[in-house]
Amino acid sequence: MSETEKLTVGALVSVLVLVVPGFLLHEAPRFPGSLAGGLLGIVGASLFVLLLIYSLVRRSAWVRTRVSKYASLRALLSFHVYAGVIGALLGILHSGHAYRSPLGIALVVAMLTVVLSGFVGRYHLAQLGTDLREQREKLGVLRARFDQIAAEAARTAPVGSANPSSSGPSLRTLALLASGDGVAVSGAPLLRLVGAIADLEHAIGRREAVKRTLSRWTVLHIAAALVLYPLLALHIWNGIYFGLRWLR
Template sequence: MPEVSETERLTVGALISVMALLIPGFLLHEAPRFPGSLAGSLLGIAGATLFVLLLIYSLVKRSAWIRGRVTKHASLRVILSFHVYTGVVGALLGILHSGHTFQSPLGIGLVSAMLAVVLSGFVGRYYLAQIGTDLREQQTRLGALRTRYDLLAAEATGVIPQGAAAVVLPGTAPGSSVPRASGAGVPGIPLKHLLGAIADLEHAIGRREALKRTLSRWTVLHVAAALVLYPLLALHIWNGIYFGLRWLP
């Protein structure tokens, strides 16, 4: 998966926050006639169009023939960013189109599927990527702390580990040195605090790895929600046309 830019992550996170604030708006405001009005219909049509455009990324990703032709004009990263923004903006328009009138089972099911698609996509694209970055940083720190512990133990017994080199640690007096494996780079830490830091990091890494394993199933939820969303969207559009568009003359 293409790497995530910080600007994109913050922008999409802000849009999802706005969407999350709009959802419970029915507690303060309801407009039962708005979805069928001209403005409401235009919002609904725009939102439905954006959700149909979401399929472009799926087609490009799964069809080598289509990917070979489309990526000549736009990279997969650009198409994925378009997919992300389209989904979030489409969901926002869908919430606005509803007029905060969540009464019919069809409408509730459609909104629920729409939110499941958007939120599962956000988890996979941004949250899991951030967890992976944090895990790598913590594992690097843990490796450095373990190296420091091994070297302290070796110093106490007078046995220098194979490949270790005597280097000056930050904060020590000039000329003093301790054995250090190449790349350790961790300043001297009291043994008690060092063991505590290692234990804390191991616990934190274990929890993050468990969370990452749990959330790694986001693709299944994302695809399942999409398979529910599109039939409901088609039924909603047919329902609106069948019962008439009030804004037409």
């Protein structure tokens, strides 16, 4: 995942989120049936149909073997992301912000759920995993430093201040370390180190909780897609059955 791709898709999603409530400022009930509105709808619907290519390639070894000769799975995923966001944006423009029919409203909600859940899973969840790995590495460094200081304190502390049978330095040893009494390491750096470890462990715990919550994005993404495509087919049939206004 490149930084350019992340910024581009993030910008497109931001535009999509800002365009959705456009009915507060503008509404064109006749635009969806016009020539321009119809073309936007056709292109947007076509992009959403093309999204299925990535799903087929990923889940079918037979299809993947034949398609991989022409495009990599990573390239198809990038197309999947761009096509979804652009298709949703064209779909909102096609609506003319005329959210009146239950079918249209349900289609818009399903479409936005598919796009936003995919965006969260593709970018935010991946970034969250990267941040967690970096924080765990930093926590490992801090703990190693703490163990080094504690071992030094155990060696330099007065005899009898630590319990030899314990697996680590005793509270007495740590107290001596924190006060700087009888050890070469001052207490202030240790207290800052302990505070940094505690803060980092707390931050990691919160990020892990968020990651567990967001890890369910795939279920939401697939469920919304299963709702989206029947609604899209019904919407297309509805437009063909009642006719296109610009042909009259």
